[in-house]
Every structure is written in structure tokens, then in C-alpha cells.
Amino acid sequence: SEIDVSSLAELSVDGSGSFSVPAGERVTTDELEFEVNPLEDLAITMELGSVPSTLTCHTASRCSTWIAKDTAADAAEFVNYGEMTSWYFITALDVVAGSSDSGVIVCFGDSLTDGASVTTNGFARYTDQLSRRLREDDALKNLAVVNMGIGATALYRYGGDIAGTVRANRDILGVPGVKYVVLFMGVNDIGGADTDISSDIISHYKSIIERCHENGIKIYGATITPFKGNGYYSELHEQIRLAVNEFVLSEDSGFDGCVDLASLMCDPSDPEKLEDSYVSVWNDYLHFNDSGYSRVGDAVYEMLASELS
Incomplete structure (x- = not known):
């Protein structure tokens, strides 16, 4: 399946779309106005300037992660990619609730x-x-x-x-x-x-x-x-x-x-x-x-x- 490019939105940290995460630390992105529907699948694409020798990951995510070289982060699909079943870097996705009973x-x-x-x-x-x-x-x-x-x-x-x-x-x-x-x-x-x-x-x-x-x-x-x-x-x-x-x-x-x-x-x-x-x-x-x-x-x-x- 492809990424719906019409829904793409860029995440930022302190207003910048490019940022570094110091070893052993966490970074939280800026709040993004982006509507998420219940049970909807989301894709998060990262373009890495450099890759550390040790990666933080959830080893067995039960879901695919696709890794491609020389591919733009806003591409609908990857070519010449490798497929893994680990989640890398992302720890959590926080959502602003829209109802009082959430x-x-x-x-x-x-x-x-x-x-x-x-x-x-x-x-x-x-x-x-x-x-x-x-x-x-x-x-x-x-x-x-x-x-x-x-x-x-x-x-x-x-x-x-x-x-x-x-x-x-x-x-x-x-x-x-x-x-x-x-x-x-x-x-x-x-x-x-x-x-x-x-x-x-x-x-x-x-x-x-x-x-x-x-x-x-x-x-x-x-x-x-x-x-x-x-x-x-x-x-x-x-x-x-x-x-x-x-x-x-x-x-x-x-x-x-x-x-x-x-x-x-x-x-x-x-x-x-x-x-x-x-x-x-x-x-x-x-x-x-x-x-x-x-x-x-x-x-x-x-x-x-x-x-x-």
C-alpha cells in the first residue's frame, strides 16, 4: 500500500524540521494540527542525516518498517527498499483528546x-x-x-x-x-x-x-x-x-x-x-x-x- 501524500504533514522541533537527538535522551516534537480517526493506520517517515551505530528500537513490532536509500521523505512509496519488523526511534504518539469521556x-x-x-x-x-x-x-x-x-x-x-x-x-x-x-x-x-x-x-x-x-x-x-x-x-x-x-x-x-x-x-x-x-x-x-x-x-x-x- 502507498502513503496518502495528500495527508502529509511535517513534524518539527522548536519550529525546525531538522533536529538531532542526543544519545540517551528523548525529544518531543511540536504540537501538530492533524486529525486522526479511530483505528486509523499512520505512517511516520524519517530522513536520517547520519545513522548511529546503535539504534533504539522496539525489536519485534509485529509491523513492517521500510528502509530505503536516496528516497525523499515525502514519497508515496519506496523503491529498492529493505523491510524490517522492528520500530525505530519513535517511542510514542500523543494525541489531544476530542471528548470529555476520553x-x-x-x-x-x-x-x-x-x-x-x-x-x-x-x-x-x-x-x-x-x-x-x-x-x-x-x-x-x-x-x-x-x-x-x-x-x-x-x-x-x-x-x-x-x-x-x-x-x-x-x-x-x-x-x-x-x-x-x-x-x-x-x-x-x-x-x-x-x-x-x-x-x-x-x-x-x-x-x-x-x-x-x-x-x-x-x-x-x-x-x-x-x-x-x-x-x-x-x-x-x-x-x-x-x-x-x-x-x-x-x-x-x-x-x-x-x-x-x-x-x-x-x-x-x-x-x-x-x-x-x-x-x-x-x-x-x-x-x-x-x-x-x-x-x-x-x-x-x-x-x-x-x-x-
């Missing part, structure tokens, strides 16, 4: 939120399905969904600044307009554990819950889905998963609500493993396929609709 739902988690294994350019993450369902609901159609899933990250056991409990300050509290959070995270902590860490996971959940409530944000928990058949599985890890899920479902968890994805996605004849029809194309019995993510999106929507309508 707000943001942050979906916070790991690869299961990021959408690992979905069809490239298929917009099949659970957050994509959630966005579509919200748009069909007159009462909730002005809520935007922000996907803050990063693959291969943990709640607390590793990752430094991108561990969930650390980056929550940036990726939840720092998101403009955030009103609600869906927390679906912890499986990677469990997968590498050699002792019972259920109390540690719960403690870090409580920390994020507390920070959200201190900032007037409602937060909803999701139970950790099963992974029997994956290398993560062991009796110890299953015990941890069940203990954490029991907390998420309990009335005194501190969550403002919850969605039981574990029960939804499991094989009814063996609740410790995923239902076969939801297993990813990788056949890893950890990640979901497009249908599985769609089912999760439906379930999260149904939970939010019940809580917020």
Missing part, C-alpha cells in the same frame, strides 16, 4: 501483551482486538489502548530498567491520560525460578497497584496462563503460577477487578496446559496464535465493560 488503558506486560508470534501486519495482538471491541461500544469508544508489553521481560527478577516493577513509573504513570491498567505479567519470572517466588511476585504486584491508586488510576489483574509443554514447566513453577493466580482472583488483592485468562485459555482436560487451538505457530505452549490473542482481547474487553459501564 482516556487511556495501558496494557502492561511481557511478550504475551507485546503479541509474540502474531501474523506480521495482521494487527492481531490482544490489544488490537481490545481496541476494536471498545470502538464498537458507545459507552467506551473514546478509550484508547496503549500497548506497553515488552517481550522477554520480567516483573522483577531481571532486566534492570525494563523490569516491570521499575518501568511502571515510566510506562504506566508517565502515560498522558492514563485512567486504567491491565497487568498481565510474571510468567518469565516463574520460568527461571529455582525456589518458590510467589510471595515476591505478589509483593511486586502490590507495589504497582499501590502506585496506580496513589495516582488515581484503576488497575485490573490477569491470571497467568498455563505453560505445560514449554521448557518453563515444572511442578515448582506450576505451584507458583497457581499461588499467584489465587492472589489475583482474591477479593483482597487490591486489584480493582480481574480477568481469569488462565481458566479461559487452558485445555479443559488438562488445566496446566494451553488449549491446542490457541497455541502459537511456534508450538511452544506458552505464546498464543492469532485466535488466542483475539480471545484474550475479547475477555479483557468483557471484563472492562462489566467494570466500567
